[in-house]
Amino acid sequence: MTGLSSYLFFGTFAAYVISAVLYVARITLRRRDEKHFELADRLGAYGFKVATAGVVLHAAAIAARWIASGQVPMSNMYEYMSFLGWSVMLFFVIISFWYKLPALGAFVAPVGVIVIAYASVFPTQVKPLVPALQSYWLPLHVSTAALGEGAFAVSFGAAVMYLLRVRKEHSEPWEEKALEFFFYVSTLLIGFLVVALGFKLGGYEVALTNIGQGNGTILYTLPPFFGPIGSSPGDASFLGMSLPFFTAPTWMNGIDAPKKLNTLVWTIMAGTLIYGLLRVIAKGPLRELGSRAVAGMNPKLLDEVSYRGIAVGFPIFTLGAIVFAMIWAQKAWGSYWQWDPKETWALISWLFYSGYLHMRIVRGWEGRAAAWVAALGWVLILFTLVGVNLLISGLHSYAA
């Protein structure tokens, strides 16, 4: 059954990638020439069908893993991220069905692909639950929160489209820079995934001694440009290079800090390379490419879709990330709120989206300002899910 689940998961991944490619192809063709419209729309229809099939396959993969392991697959980062990817794609399918807006696919399907790819970076073995996680509140809390976040992802995509669409009419210089930065950060994510998955498939691993942490070792899964203190050139090699070139600075003394630094360097290198390539292909800033893709679309509708994603997701997110979280915290730790970093960041996201919902009823704040908040909201969600684990530790240590 675990094997079946892996095959299904691989199929899902392929489906999401194909669907994203179809959607991007559709939007590219559509901007060319009227005579391609029919073909483009057919590609879009296929994209929708493949995405729907992917969602079904994915649900089957999750179910198979559940049956195989006997526990709800919601207990480690791989399972959680996979579920988040599923809910992103599920809400994409639902909302793009409601609004008949295939162009959304070119922006949201890649988000789904990124989330799923990030899931695959984590170890996929089924691990039995430690006592702290043995509660039905774990799957309840985690799945509900993820569903809400999935809907927010659709809103994020639509908000970015809206910003790209309206920037031709009006845009402040900081908005231009911020949009371009958005694209750059997205390519960094892609860069990280390409590098991490590439070396994972290649099976690259090297253990380096780390004097900084009591003579332990750090297991590197990427070729170490930056080694821990105590490592020296020649400890590792890659493409004939004698690595590591440098050791991490001494003030970086957190657990695995040299490894995180090395990963960051790899991410920036790969991401910048991809960004540069895309710029060459686009013959200009990526925001221009994005604007061309959404040219002629109805900004009111994009705005509406962005709002709808949040309107649909907010109650679910409130239930999962705040209500269930508080009840479980009370049951497990004896306190419904302890200002644990993860809790705090869930609250920050919740306050942020509450702010968004109130902005919508204030005249003058409902257009671009609200769209920026909707777009940033998902960045906060991502930080809550990933950044808090990497940068701040807390009680939610299972995710690390």
Next chain:
Amino acid sequence: MDEMGVAPVAAAEEEIQTAETRKPGKDILDRTWDFFASVPVATVLLFVIAAASVGGSLIEQESMLSTVQAPGDYYAARYGPVMGTVLFKTGMTHMYSSWWYLTLLFMLGISLIICSLERFVPLWKAVQRPNPAPDEGFVRHLKNHFSFRPHQADAPMVALAEALKARRYRVVEKDGRLYADKGRWGRWGPYITHIGLILVLVGAMMRAIPGAYFDQFIWVRDGEIVKVPNTDFFIQSEKFVAEFYDSGAPKLYKTEARILDGEGKELLRHDIVMNEPLTFRWVELYQSSFKQELGKAIVSLNERESGKEIGTFELDLLQPKPMYEVGGYKIRVVDYFPDFGLDSAGKPTSKSSQVNNPGVVAEITTPDGNSFTNWYFVMYPEMEFDPSIPVKFKTLDMGVVSTTGLTVKMDLGVPVIYLGLLIVTLGTFATFYIPHRRYWAMVEGPKVLVGGWTNRNQGSLVSEMQRLGHALDPKTNPLADQMEGEER
């Protein structure tokens, strides 16, 4: 706002003016009301609190510190003398209990209440007591319309009323006009949510009421009976159980517990497992820690010369008894060092209270009344200070004793918080999942004009109106393709 049913522009219904009109003659009370009733103010408060919370999660908080240093000194060392002092003095290092963070929360609470009051009354009138026959201009100015030619000219509204009733609308007819609506709960959603949030804040504030909250921690050794702090009952841990998976990861932590009253009568017997606390008289006991230490040793007393065993006894290493009797010999425990070592002056001492290397000073009295004093090291019985005495201890076995660590909590605010959370959940779902839709219809020449309004999901209102219009009069209202987002 159109809420009185007279203002013409329905779309502006939920829009709130950004600039509060500050008429002369408003005093501080009126202006306080205006300030807290303003949605922009509430929005800004939400974002400011979010931003402040970010700060609190990035700066190391005092409650997380584990240092003997005074916190002020710690931050001066951690963030530099100037920065550290500023952070510490402004309360950034205990953000969530700092006076200004609490002030922000307090202001948000006031805003929640006043915003709700300000809008609730007019909304109540508009939603619960709508005007079924408003100004004709009002109906014409609605954003969405359709019209149809009625089959029965003398009763033009009958078919429409039937169709709407079938769709579970509440229909009112007055002066030849028709008004219908459904989903009123959706309009109350935001207020329900706000009431829930206020309850959550009230529940959290209940911790300040004396006697409504405490947070304690106790260690209970296997078999021991300990008074539960702040209560009049006792807890006994019959046994603490720790189980592990093959990988070494923990599988189960369990305390087999009994609750006893002052006389030792059993009131409750219940296991305490993580995620399943024991609840007794509003007090909850949580499995939160444990330790396992060397707790007992089976010791034999032997004749030194022959090695013959005189007898055995169980020595409690956590709480040695003052006296043990073995085969007529009396062993008095004179002194005990659970973690034996020598101090700077070379005198025997214990390095801690952990049972790491237990050493006992024993006075042994033989059956015929002779007394000797000797050291006995449970882990190193061969090490003796006086090997000349005629008897000798031998360690036959050692055993581990578990101690469970329980958090003892009472928080009478929790039921209030749970109720608040339930209401918040109902409120948010009502807000976003129950759209309030309204129709006004009037006769206009040979046709009936129907105007529609909704507070959410314009798209689904439009398609409902298309379907309604088509069903009532297919000729006037052919089914159109649904709107596509992209213009060609």
Next chain:
Amino acid sequence: MRYPTWKRLTSATFLTLLAGWFLYVLLWPNQSTAAGTGIPIGQAAPDFELQTVDGQVYRLSDLKGKPVMLNFFATWCPPCRAEMPLLEETYKEYKDQGFVIVAINLNEADVAITSFQQKLGLTFPIVVDKSDAVSRAYDIVPLPTSYFVDKNGIVQGLYKGEIRKPQLLELIKKIL
């Protein structure tokens, strides 16, 4: 035209509450939430009920009307041992004025406590904090730590580490 009375009353209530809150913030000393900061001076000392090795029960609330010094210690801690003769001497000197020392041991074996008491000739009561509850309530981090509680049960002084005679006398003066 002023707003209706109910609105103005609501405004007035919240303004008063806000003003009261600011007054509270201004007048109340800046409190730290860090572990090991101890109970702030001026606050009530948490009540406890502990037993000596012989089973004699001591409640802090029963000692109301007397100046009390609470000395948290362990027999294995060298500075705790070092300050004991000074405590004994001072106890004898001020006993007539109602002064009480309650030494609170951090859950050690009875034998170790009795032997410690006998070796050092201590005459003030030593109670045992079996479950760590009291040392947690008093937020004890370094050993020894001494609290000075006045006749009304209010904390008037706190000393961390081995205490010397001048400091001890000064703190006792505050509670006599």
